[in-house]
Amino acid sequence: MREELAKLTVSGRIIREAPVSIAVFMDTSVSYHREKDLQAIGACIENMLLAAHCLGLGGVWLGEILKNSHKVKELLEVPEHWDFMALVCIGYPAREGRSTRRPLEEVIFKWVD
Numbered sequence: 750m751r752e753e754l755a756k757l758t759v760s761g762r763i764i765r766e767a768p769v770s771i772a773v774f775m776d777t778s779v780s781y782h783r784e785k786d787l788q789a790i791g792a793c794i795e796n797m798l799l800a801a802h803c804l805g806l807g808g809v810w811l812g813e814i815l816k817n818s819h820k821v822k823e824l825l826e827v828p829e830h831w832d833f834m835a836l837v838c839i840g841y842p843a844r845e846g847r848s849t850r851r852p853l854e855e856v857i858f859k860w861v862d
């Protein structure tokens with residue numbers, strides 16, 4: 750299964766090497782407001798990544814694989830009304846620290862009276 754999923758994205762190496770991959774879906778049959786539900790799922794995924802981090806694990810959010818959503822759904826045999834949102838790969842970090850970040854001044858617009 751892992752190899753079949755890995756073939757569906759340019760990020761396949763991450764799926765092959767991570768001990769755990771969690772596929773996240775939106776159940777559209779209980780969705781009441783698509784935008785808000787999408788935001789909630791994004792927050793849910795972020796919480797999963799933060800929880801993994803707190804446990805000393807590393808997590809990667811994979812979205813590129815969404816180009817093959819229908820194939821993922823076929824592979825995992827999920828109901829048609831579940832929309833594939835992301836794959837979250839969890840494993841042991843290969844290294845400490847974090848990747849570089851753009852400085853805050855570049856991404857925050859400060860408006861002062």
Ligand SMILES: Cc1cc2nc3c(=O)[nH]c(=O)nc-3n(C[C@H](O)[C@H](O)[C@H](O)COP(=O)(O)O)c2cc1C
Pocket residue numbers: 758760763808809810811812813814847848849
């Ligand atoms: C919505 C979304 C989709 C992403 N899709 C991918 C992906 O398909 N492949 C990938 O290597 N990284 C993807 N990333 C980036 C990684 O999850 C991660 O954010 C990136 O490796 C940088 O991590 P770091 O800066 O916390 O170290 C995605 C991130 C987001 C927010």
